[in-house]
Amino acid sequence: MERWRRISLITLCLLIWVPMIVLLAASFMSLAEILDRYGVLFSHSDVPVQVSILPTYPTLRAYFELLFDSPEFFTMFWNSFLQVAPVLLGQLIVAAPGAWAFSAYEFKGRKLFFLFYHIVMILPFQVTMVSDYLVLDSFHLLNTHLALVLPGIFSVFPVFIMVKNFENIPKALTEAARIDGAGEFYIFLHIGIPLGKSGIFSALLLSFFEQWNAIEQPITFLKDKQLWPLSLYLPNITPAKAATVFAAAAVMMVPCVMLSVLGEEYLTEGIVSSGIKE
């Protein structure tokens, strides 16, 4: 009985993998087969999509074409890298101290400020798009990498995640450090960051996923195609390069998968701890 239940659960879990399997299978298909099966996605034909998890004639041509004959792909890849890495670094510098302040100190208006953070966090991009655009325009930051980096650095979502994590650190520990003569910055560096590591990592991981896959922000704030990130490579593909779409998607997925595997423990801990009260 236990065995059958396990098999059925595994089967259900495998269903989650179907899109990824389809994507990987398609990345090994020839252009002709891609257009036959998925031509409607590229406005090439009216034939409905014919999903297959095995290519008829597997080929590495799409990967070859992507890696050797698509310089714009790498331009966009490094654009993404350039736009995401500073955001994560910035969040580490800005969001972590901010979250520590909310969790470690009692000050007047703390709850009110945190409420503002809540409100800003729940607003979708479409709501803040126009005001963001006007602000970036007034600072002459439109059509630059900073148009994506700066709003990302000052995102409130990591702060929210980190606050919940820092609040799990026992107050007695920081009090003891103070009695022993430790300064506030020292306490943050040597107690806050090590103990809140999981929360910081989970926040940074989630931010990475958000920034890596962002579409609306680059389309809105970046006019020059030379500045576009990898997330905009897929929507701009033409039927002639349709085969590279799935290969590009597979390659694009690699960093996310690797970071997920690498930070799985921190991600789980951080999310769990942010949802548990002391």
Added chain:
Amino acid sequence: MKEKLTIQMTGKKMILVFLTVMLVFTILSRALDSIKVPKVNIAHPQKGNLNYEISGTGKIEAKEMLSVSVLPDMKIRSVDAFEGKKIVSGETLFTFQMTELQEAYEAMERELEKLEISLEAEKLESLPLPKMSLQELAAQSLQKAEEILKKVQDKYEKAQETHSDKLAKIQADYEADQLKTKTRLLQDRYDAYMSAERSYTTALIDQEEAVLAARAAYKDAKRALEEGDGDEEALESEVKRTYKLVIGTEDKWDLAVAEANQNRLNKKNDYEAMKNGTEDGTKDLLEEYEASIERIDQELAVEAENLASAESTYHDALQESANAGINDSYNKTAGERERQLSVLRQKSIALSIGKLQMELHKLSELIAANGQVKAPIDGMVTKLSMEAGQITTGSEAILIGLGDLKLKGTISKESAGYLSSGDELSLFKDGRPMSGPVGIVESVIFVGDDEQAVITANLTATNLSPGAAVDFKATSSSPAYDYIIPINALRKDNDGEYLLLVEDRKTILGIEQIAVRRNVTLLAKNSSKAAIEGGLSYDDIVISGSNKSIQEGDRVRVITD
């Protein structure tokens, strides 16, 4: 814990490897792409002019032409002139056949005579004729109708009087006759009644006597039979006969008495009816009386009809008299118009006569010159479309060119825009430049929707033959333009003309040269350059050619020679 650290280390290594691999492929793909990037030639916008060379083909023509008219329906005996021949005044151009000229002369004379007769007839027709006006005629009719009406009225009045008299007499006669007739009729009916009464009494007596006689005969026969006095059969026969006689006599006399009685009763009724007044007895008299009345009424009615007719005639005459004035006025206007028309017709005929006389005069001169048509002036025959033996239609062209020459040719409308009056043309014959004659543009005319324009130029030399075809060329320079680029750099699509400029773009992988679209407005162009405007600067790098097809946004590589 150790396992966890191992996984983290492996993950970090994988990320580093991934980034390294991506970096390597980035370099490789860039290197490969560099080979494929389109190579472009460039140019910078410059100030300057556009030079145009206009060429075309034209025909030499005389500036002034004299047309020699040709008589229609004549036969050409010989043609002495030809196109391009220089002629002097009085020189024979061609000669008509004399026979046709003579016939035409005679026909024209007859025609002239007919026209003169027509003119005389028209003059006669226009003379006014004496006549009485409608108003006068109407007045006469009215007077006559009035007289007739008066007579008829008198006659009618008399008829009315006669009618009254006759009516009175008829009534009196009728009443008298009615009284007489009634008295006489009563007496007659009484007499008839009495006569019938007597006949009836006589019939009764005669009946009685006859019946008694028959019965007596029967009694005698019967007694004889009973007594046997004679033959029994004869006696019996006699008895039967006498019996039948009795029966027959009784029936006969019963009928006669009944008839007499009936006649008596009828006469009695007639008499009593007359006597009691239930029957007049003067019906015929009344019918006669009514017929008499009707007759005299009819006589009066005839007179009344005559009177009505006379009155109607009189009123018609009155109306006619009123209308006669209007009709007289209309007739007068119409007559005047007809007279004026007649005068015009006379003038027209007179003009035709004049024209015909002139033609006749010319024809007589032509006949006197043995049918030879001569040049009226010195010049050159530029057109002559006739030949010996041909019957003329009158539309044959004989043109004599006089004085200076001109060139008439066509050029494209686009080229025509660069030429103006006063520009100089170089002339070429069979591809070689002609020394001496030069054309000065007189006019450039755009003709309708054609893609061609007609150019006319005065020629400085006169030793050319009209009708000859020559080539011509002219050079023209446009005003100065701010931005001139090679014509190859100008591109066009549905949104209009545009250029592709080379711009440096900073990317994460270094500086790239990108083709950028710049919409421009074309001001003018020649075969190699174009003048444009549209926010350019002299530092802009314009793509004037490439080894591959390029479009906006493509990476390019500038070739510097």
